[in-house]
Amino acid sequence: MSRVYPHRPSPSSPSPYMSSKLESFTIWMKSLVFNTHGCTVYNSKGEIIYRVDNYDNKCGQEVYLMDIRGNVLYSLRQKKLRLFGCWDGYKWDDCSSNKQLWFHATKHRSICVNSCDHKGRGCTYKIVRMNGKQGFKIVDEDQEGALVAELKQKQTTTGINLGDDVFTLIVQPHVDHSFIMAIVMVYGLINNHI
Numbered sequence: 001m002s003r004v005y006p007h008r009p010s011p012s013s014p015s016p017y018m019s020s021k022l023e024s025f026t027i028w029m030k031s032l033v034f035n036t037h038g039c040t041v042y043n044s045k046g047e048i049i050y051r052v053d054n055y056d057n058k059c060g061q062e063v064y065l066m067d068i069r070g071n072v073l074y075s076l077r078q079k080k081l082r083l084f085g086c087w088d089g090y091k092w093d094d095c096s097s098n099k100q101l102w103f104h105a106t107k108h109r110s111i112c113v114n115s116c117d118h119k120g121r122g123c124t125y126k127i128v129r130m131n132g133k134q135g136f137k138i139v140d141e142d143q144e145g146a147l148v149a150e151l152k153q154k155q156t157t158t159g160i161n162l163g164d165d166v167f168t169l170i171v172q173p174h175v176d177h178s179f180i181m182a183i184v185m186v187y188g189l190i191n192n193h194i
Contacts, residue, residue: 017073017178022170025049025177026154027184029165039188041169041181050181063189065182074182075099076189087186089115091179102179105186112141113183127187134164138183148172149180 024044031038031053041050048068065074072092079086091102103115111127124141125148135152139145154166169184171177 015176017176018174019171019177020173022173023177025169025171025181027151027167027169029167029188039185050178052185063185065178065185073178074102074185076182076186078189087189089182089186103182105183105190107190111187111190113186115179125183127183135167136187138180148175149177149183151184 026042027039028042029039031040031051038051038053040048040052043049050073051066051068052063053066061078063076064072065076066072074092075090077088077090079088086107087105088101089103089105090099092099103113105111105113110129113125113127115123115125125138126141126145128137128139130136130152135150137147137151138149140148149169149171151167151169153164154162154168156162169180171180
């Protein structure tokens with residue numbers, strides 16, 4: 001009797017959410033669904049790559065980061081009975097609806113994200129606001145504050161801002177940009193932007 005083995009990507013296969021080069025995204029803090037809350041994320045080619053739709057609940061207690069096909073990549077759940085912003089991020093399995101706790105985000109003086117990456121290495125990311133500007137940097141505290149990503153208002157080539165709800169996200173090479181997007185979404189939720 002022959003056996004059928006499902007094709008599973010090998011651990012060494014590249015992630016569709018990671019690149020060996022610097023990646024640039026445009027984040028529009030509007031949902032594509034009429035009259036709903038959320039955001040839409042475009043890659044450097046102008047293609048929609050991520051979306052968040054909160055429908056009628058601005059700053060809901062559970063929010064989903066999805067790819068363009070509607071597959072959930074992360075669910076973000078607010079912890080109850082917390083004085084400060086406190087969120088858990090769950091990473092969803094590609095093949096099923098299984099999800100596992102992937103990170104905790106807390107706000108005290110600043111927003112810190114404690115996660116465990118796919119190699120089992122715990123890491124701490126910190127969101128650092130830029131003085132006088134609408135935007136922030138995400139730094140890896142375990143790598144002496146190395147820059148992981150930066151979010152700033154999107155400007156035209158002549159330096160004109162495209163609005164308070166349009167941003168550029170620059171993600172460093174070899175960083176999972178879906179995870180960075182989950183961190184950006186938590187920042188937006190904690191600060192009542194989504």
